[in-house]
Amino acid sequence: MLRHFVHILDFSSGELQKIMELTALLKRADKEGACPRLLQGASLGMIFEEPSTRTRVSFEVAMTKLGGHALYLRPGEIHLGARESIADTARVVSRMVDVIEARTLKHQTVLDLAKYATVPVINGLTDFNHPTQVLCDVFTMTEHAPKGKALTDLKLTFVGDATNVCVSLMFICARLGISFTQAAPEKYQVSAEHRAMVKEACAQSGATLTFTDDPVAAVSDADFIYTDLWWWIGQEDEIPERRAAFMPKFQVNSDLLAKAPATARFMHCLPASRGVEATDEVMDGPQSIIYDQSENRLHTEKALLVWFVYPRLKRASETLIAHHRGLVGSDRGVDGSPGRVVDDDPDVGPVVVHPRTPGAHDATSTSGRPLAAR
Numbered sequence: 459m460l461r462h463f464v465h466i467l468d469f470s471s472g473e474l475q476k477i478m479e480l481t482a483l484l485k486r487a488d489k490e491g492a493c494p495r496l497l498q499g500a501s502l503g504m505i506f507e508e509p510s511t512r513t514r515v516s517f518e519v520a521m522t523k524l525g526g527h528a529l530y531l532r533p534g535e536i537h538l539g540a541r542e543s544i545a546d547t548a549r550v551v552s553r554m555v556d557v558i559e560a561r562t563l564k565h566q567t568v569l570d571l572a573k574y575a576t577v578p579v580i581n582g583l584t585d586f587n588h589p590t591q592v593l594c595d596v597f598t599m600t601e602h603a604p605k606g607k608a609l610t611d612l613k614l615t616f617v618g619d620a621t622n623v624c625v626s627l628m629f630i631c632a633r634l635g636i637s638f639t640q641a642a643p644e645k646y647q648v649s650a651e652h653r654a655m656v657k658e659a660c661a662q663s664g665a666t667l668t669f670t671d672d673p674v675a676a677v678s679d680a681d682f683i684y685t686d687l688w689w690w691i692g693q694e695d696e697i698p699e700r701r702a703a704f705m706p707k708f709q710v711n712s713d714l715l716a717k718a719p720a721t722a723r724f725m726h727c728l729p730a731s732r733g734v735e736a737t738d739e740v741m742d743g744p745q746s747i748i749y750d751q752s753e754n755r756l757h758t759e760k761a762l763l764v765w766f767v768y769p770r771l772k773r774a775s776e777t778l779i780a781h782h783r784g785l786v787g788s789d790r791g792v793d794g795s796p797g798r799v800v801d802d803d804p805d806v807g808p809v810v811v812h813p814r815t816p817g818a819h820d821a822t823s824t825s826g827r828p829l830a831a832r
Contacts, residue, residue: 462572462579463762466589466629467655471663474634475609477761478597484764485757488523493760495525496768502528503555504582505538505571507562508691512728513582513590516755517559520763529555539567548574557767578766585622591727592626594758596634598751599682604721607681610635610664615680617641617673617708618735619700620648623686623727628667632656635663641676642669643703673708677718684725685710685735701734710736715745723747 466474487493502521506514514530521528531551538547544567551558552575560568561582572579581589596609603612614636616624624640628648631638633656640647647669660667670676677683688700710724724736724746732738741748 464581481761484760493523498525500526501555503558505531505560512755516759520759544570545574552576587626592630594754598754613637614682615639615676616684618685619646621686632659632665635665637666639668639676641673
């Protein structure tokens, strides 16, 4: 059955942990200069409706390191929902690539792509969620967890607005059994609708969810303190209201960090408005792991690509490859008749004569370059 990576809750705790184990293996291989080229010959279509640094770079480099090819499709280059339906775009692109990554303004766009695509679709961010980011975040947490603490012992506190990242962190914590707390003014806390979506997952995993307007209490026993932008594109008119609601009480600064355990680590998905949701002192301080997070996007993306693409790839035998090479190799004429080597020029390689019509022929080098007059 074709599966997509659209929503964290579509995957079991065991599946998510296996992807993180694969992430660790691929990261170790990469660090040793031995990243396996498991996706040789595969292609990734990257659809972006808005700019991105980490998502674009991580997916493109991940596919390259795995031996594949990534194609960046930015706004205006394809007719996504304009002049061509999303369904047709999904069907057409699926015929030419092995996997699609999509970063879209509306979540419904990714849902529609997944509905009509015949290859896996990976959600690179929507207005609803950001599953690739939070999978990376939890992997990073496992690398920096206090000694002796299991995944289900960890406590994550998110300080700030209920962004798509905040909601996605709640989803993955609920699935994996991690205690999740959000500290924010009541108006900016995760909605009742989104909380209801993880009720069953919490019951299964034992995760606890807490929502409070007291950031000091929220960080007092946190292993990880996470924040995100207080406003995003399209919310510019709300900036004065949002700044007044969050500043200075919910800013992650040295005073707030001092209320947390000394072993607590600071996280941010980036980009950041430095001096707003978090200060430079915290972001660049010894408890910050924000750049480990950013790097781990690369390794997480590699794991997702291998997880979804590798089992689907056709791996031809050497015999079959040799058979087709013989049929379409460069030593054959346009009509399939073998060419005849008539000269061997050191600059352009062996020269082959290809018959076209009786009494006429063309000369080319086997390198494919036109033969210069000599």
